[in-house]
Amino acid sequence: MIQLVNIYKTFGKVKALQGVNLHVRPGSIHGIIGENGAGKSTLMKILTGFIARTSGSILLDEQDVDLKTPESARKLGIGMLYQEPLDFPKLSVLDNFMAAAADTNPQRQAEIINHLSNKFGFTLDLSARQGKLTVGERQQVELMRLIRDQCRILILDEPTTGISGEQQKLLFSTLGRLRDEGKAIILVSHKLAEIHSLCDRVTILRHGKPAGEQEKPFDEEKLLQAMFATLPTKSSRPPGRTTGKPILTMEEVSTTVGRVGLDRINTTIYEGEIIGLAGLDGSGQSIFLQMAYGLLSPEQGRINLPVADNEDVMRVFLPADRLRKGLIAGLTVREHQLLAGAAPFFIHTGSGRLRTEQAIATFSIVGTPDTTTEDLSGGNQQRLLLSLIPPGARLILLEHPTRGLDLQSGQWTWQYLRSHLPDNGAIIFASPELEDIMEQADRVLVFYNGAIILDRPTDKTGYREVSRAITGRV
Amino acid sequence: MDISPGIFLAGIVASAAPLVLAALGETLTEKAGVINLSLDGAILLSAMTGFVVAARTGSPAVGFISAAGTGMLVALILVVVSIYLGQSQVAVGFALTFLCRDLAYFLGAPFARTAGPQLSIVPVPILSDLPVIGPLFFQHSLIVYTSFAAIPLLWFFMYRTPQGLILRCVGENPEGCWARGIRPRKIQTMYTLLGGALIGLSGAAFSLAIKPGWGRPQGCEGMGWIALALVIFGGWHPLRVAFGAYLFGFLQMGGILLQDVFPAIPAPIFQVAPFPLMIFTLVLVHLGRNNTGRKRLLLRLLSGDPPDALGKNYRQA
Numbered sequence: 185m186i187q188l189v190n191i192y193k194t195f196g197k198v199k200a201l202q203g204v205n206l207h208v209r210p211g212s213i214h215g216i217i218g219e220n221g222a223g224k225s226t227l228m229k230i231l232t233g234f235i236a237r238t239s240g241s242i243l244l245d246e247q248d249v250d251l252k253t254p255e256s257a258r259k260l261g262i263g264m265l266y267q268e269p270l271d272f273p274k275l276s277v278l279d280n281f282m283a284a285a286a287d288t289n290p291q292r293q294a295e296i297i298n299h300l301s302n303k304f305g306f307t308l309d310l311s312a313r314q315g316k317l318t319v320g321e322r323q324q325v326e327l328m329r330l331i332r333d334q335c336r337i338l339i340l341d342e343p344t345t346g347i348s349g350e351q352q353k354l355l356f357s358t359l360g361r362l363r364d365e366g367k368a369i370i371l372v373s374h375k376l377a378e379i380h381s382l383c384d385r386v387t388i389l390r391h392g393k394p395a396g397e398q399e400k401p402f403d404e405e406k407l408l409q410a411m412f413a414t415l416p417t418k419s420s421r422p423p424g425r426t427t428g429k430p431i432l433t434m435e436e437v438s439t440t441v442g443r444v445g446l447d448r449i450n451t452t453i454y455e456g457e458i459i460g461l462a463g464l465d466g467s468g469q470s471i472f473l474q475m476a477y478g479l480l481s482p483e484q485g486r487i488n489l490p491v492a493d494n495e496d497v498m499r500v501f502l503p504a505d506r507l508r509k510g511l512i513a514g515l516t517v518r519e520h521q522l523l524a525g526a527a528p529f530f531i532h533t534g535s536g537r538l539r540t541e542q543a544i545a546t547f548s549i550v551g552t553p554d555t556t557t558e559d560l561s562g563g564n565q566q567r568l569l570l571s572l573i574p575p576g577a578r579l580i581l582l583e584h585p586t587r588g589l590d591l592q593s594g595q596w597t598w599q600y601l602r603s604h605l606p607d608n609g610a611i612i613f614a615s616p617e618l619e620d621i622m623e624q625a626d627r628v629l630v631f632y633n634g635a636i637i638l639d640r641p642t643d644k645t646g647y648r649e650v651s652r653a654i655t656g657r658v
Numbered sequence: 659m660d661i662s663p664g665i666f667l668a669g670i671v672a673s674a675a676p677l678v679l680a681a682l683g684e685t686l687t688e689k690a691g692v693i694n695l696s697l698d699g700a701i702l703l704s705a706m707t708g709f710v711v712a713a714r715t716g717s718p719a720v721g722f723i724s725a726a727g728t729g730m731l732v733a734l735i736l737v738v739v740s741i742y743l744g745q746s747q748v749a750v751g752f753a754l755t756f757l758c759r760d761l762a763y764f765l766g767a768p769f770a771r772t773a774g775p776q777l778s779i780v781p782v783p784i785l786s787d788l789p790v791i792g793p794l795f796f797q798h799s800l801i802v803y804t805s806f807a808a809i810p811l812l813w814f815f816m817y818r819t820p821q822g823l824i825l826r827c828v829g830e831n832p833e834g835c836w837a838r839g840i841r842p843r844k845i846q847t848m849y850t851l852l853g854g855a856l857i858g859l860s861g862a863a864f865s866l867a868i869k870p871g872w873g874r875p876q877g878c879e880g881m882g883w884i885a886l887a888l889v890i891f892g893g894w895h896p897l898r899v900a901f902g903a904y905l906f907g908f909l910q911m912g913g914i915l916l917q918d919v920f921p922a923i924p925a926p927i928f929q930v931a932p933f934p935l936m937i938f939t940l941v942l943v944h945l946g947r948n949n950t951g952r953k954r955l956l957l958r959l960l961s962g963d964p965p966d967a968l969g970k971n972y973r974q975a
Contacts, residue, residue, distance in 0.1 A: 234837055258839035270834040272827050274963065283827045284838040288820035 273315025683856025695751025698882025699758025708862030729858020
């Protein structure tokens with residue numbers, strides 16, 4: 185149905201894609217896998233005309249198509265679900281659904297969205313602001329919009345990141361149904377389990393070049409080899425760290441901010457601990473992190489950072505929305521490094537350059553010192569953020585630390601965090617991946633409806649108990 | 659001087675008409691994510707153009723059309739240099755303000771203090787005979803009626819039509835629009851030009867109706883900045899922006915009245931007082947909008963956020 189032939193794309197000096205081919209057939213789900221910066225997202229954005237290719241051709245039904253703008257892609261029935269939702273947070277859900285639709289009768293559109301929501305089991309408040317929804321819900325709105333526009337080719341870029349297990353099941357059954365209706369679906373993912381259960385065929389990308397293709401059933405060993413060239417070693421659970429004095433305490437902390445707020449949180453975090461926050465998307469983990477960092481103050485209750493040795497506890501927060509909240513879009517890698525190590529009066533370009541080059545080398549950031557952050561891939565944005573953590577940080581708060589990262593980068597991230605955490609420091613992280621939490625955390629806090637309903641050391645609990653707690657059963 | 663409340667209020671709505679037009683024009687432009695800072699100069703330049711053309715042709719209508727064209731021309735410069743050539747909207751807008759102001763005085767010098775036409779009052783039959791409401795709404799010139807009509811029209815357009823939805827979307831997230839097959843720069847161009855036309859009409863409303871005539875000063879100087887402030891304090895919402903314009907009109911008229919009551923106080927104080935009073939009032943109205951927990955309904959109605967993409971040139975991939 186759709187064929188990409190010999191696609192090249194360069195951003196300034198960065199060669200993002202070099203001679204990539206892809207052939208997707210109707211009525212199939214085609215997986216695209218590869219590690220961070222392999223060029224998956226770039227390839228997909230080219231297919232939707234969001235960015236123009238440098239060279240190469242695209243054939244739709246054997247016909248050469250231009251596809252230099254999303255306008256032309258839309259007319260040809262190509263639609264994409266972007267990894268970071270490209271929607272309008274301040275407008276209502278219905279307005280988001282209607283924007284740029286062919287038919288903009290609010291009643292009819294409300295009927296369509298209600299009909300589709302029922303069909304897929306989504307529950308959405310049409311008059312709510314889009315920005316108040318979770319990433320998963322925002323994706324649902326976008327997906328329904330694409331289905332309404334009768335896209336023949338659906339592209340999903342890491343669709344399961346940040347959505348709940350239930351939402352994921354719904355999404356998969358929906359995708360299966362759409363495939364049976366004859367649509368061509370392209371699934372960009374780094375989760376092998378997803379590829380196994382969904383895809384009929386898979387294309388592997390490595391460093392912007394094609395690195396192989398496989399038909400179902402897939403040979404996992406070969407897939408991994410094609411992705412990484414060197415296989416990641418399966419990490420064994422690192423030994424628990426010795427814990428010290430309390431570093432953060434919360435007493436009866438409550439707030440009404442966010443969808444569910446926080447409900448009388450009591451917890452103490454000790455030096456040396458790594459805490460995993462589990463729970464359905466939007467159950468209070470994000471608000472908890474923002475409280476711990478001091479971005480929000482509790483409406484009731486107290487948060488204490490026991491000051492040890494007359495020192496302030498230096499806190500760092502890496503939010504999930506990296507580009508909008510973590511980094512400054514428009515500034516380059518070098519400028520971020522300069523900001524982090526700012527000299528009091530003048531910018532010292534020499535040391536800035538050195539620091540930047542070191543960061544790029546140590547953190548394997550795919551980009552140049554002058555690449556602006558919005559041109560970095562999701563994983564590289566995370567690496568840049570990690571490189572900006574000041575050495576003295578004692579309380580490191582992370583929201584979805586491995587979101588959009590492949591296995592290898594994820595492991596590398598954890599190795600880095602563990603080795604750079606001072607003995608009197610602690611890490612608190614929220615992750616939608618239970619595996620991440622069980623493997624990396626010493627203690628797990630399970631959030632349900634804004635309350636902590638389970639607080640256990642990870643070696644004294646199991647997947648069963650934690651996943652039951654996530655759904656509200658203890 | 660003895661003024662009845664009806665005439666006082668009628669004076670307010672009439673004198674606020676150009677401010678309403680200019681502020682609504684700017685609202686339209688900013689809602690699409692573009693800041694047109696050239697407002698103050700553009701109003702003056704179109705006031706001059708409108709007056710001169712009307713005087714030469716003898717037709718105020720032609721004067722208004724040419725004034726609207728002038729506003730659009732100034733907006734076009736902003737569109738080309740900022741939206742398409744990527745230069746800072748703020749810098750270009752500032753440069754245009756001063757360029758337009760000086761150009762207006764220079765080109766208009768030969769026509770200063772010359773006689774020219776003036777829009778006549780067109781009472782609406784029957785309705786104008788109503789008590790209070792009659793003089794308040796139905797005994798004005800056509801441009802004042804236009805300013806009345808523009809307020810609900812703009813609101814309806816922005817919040818009740820598909821085009822209005824796209825306009826707001828572009829101002830919020832041009833990238834998201836691009837992904838949906840909309841061309842953000844085209845939309846921004848359209849509304850910057852349309853906003854420019856309204857700003858131009860506002861200029862001619864001064865020189866052909868509210869403060870008729872041309873000279874240096876014309877009397878509309880500074881109004882552009884007030885209109886810009888109104889857009890911000892009005893939370894980018896046409897109804898609230900228009901309300902602000904009338905509030906300013908009220909303060910100005912009140913100043914004129916009080917001048918007669920307190921002859922001992924120097925006149926300039928009354929002329930200047932509306933400006934700080936306006937800022938003070940708007941700040942009061944604006945206060946407390948960040949009190950999320952117990953935000954009162956009134957404050958919520960009055961608060962507004964700027965469009966997310968305001969002032970940022972969209973770089974098409």
